[in-house]
Amino acid sequence: MSEDFYCDEVLNGKTKVNTVLETENVLAYHHTRPFYPVHIVAIPKKHISSLLTLEASDNELLLELIGVIKQVAAQVTEQYGSCRISTNLGNYQDSKHLHWHIAYGDPLR
Template sequence: MSHDPNCIFCKIVADQIPSKKVHEDEDLLVFHDIHPWAPVHILLIPKLHIASMADLQPEHAALMGKMTVLVPQLMKQLGVTNGFRTVVNTGSDGGQEVFHLHMHAMGGPRPWAKG
């Protein structure tokens, strides 16, 4: 599996940096964001180092499908019952800060949001 020794998410996959894991399988690691924007904020990352969504190839279709199908299952397990948001920032202009493909999933009550 491709790995970038300087990538913080690759280091999390390799257990060199601790994380609060939610799910792990042969392809994906899911953990809580250390700077959450919502009561529940998790990151889904492939164990394979792919720098961004712009670098996806046809052979990654099943991996991306797996990530997308997993989100509602995990959010339900984490108690999110009234909807959630998914975000994939791509590239510098797209707001990507860590250049290892990742999907944010955020949910839970937000009392500061407009009603």
């Protein structure tokens, strides 16, 4: 896997995704290799390597991202009754691009 799958593959169109919600600065789509029965990823279209590297200048983007996560989580919760939202840091973060998982169900693997 590339260091930044989201910039290298998703945002440049090399890997096609099933979009759930998109704004000018944020993309939410069904995970390409889901770990849960419902597994959606939300990413900023701007490269930000992780939650820990956010800067004050990213505040508006972060609010937009959280708004998209909230909308998607509301859709999943409406349909399935619950969901989980998570992000990974450090060695847990396979792709070094800030991304959030919105998921429902028990792990598939």
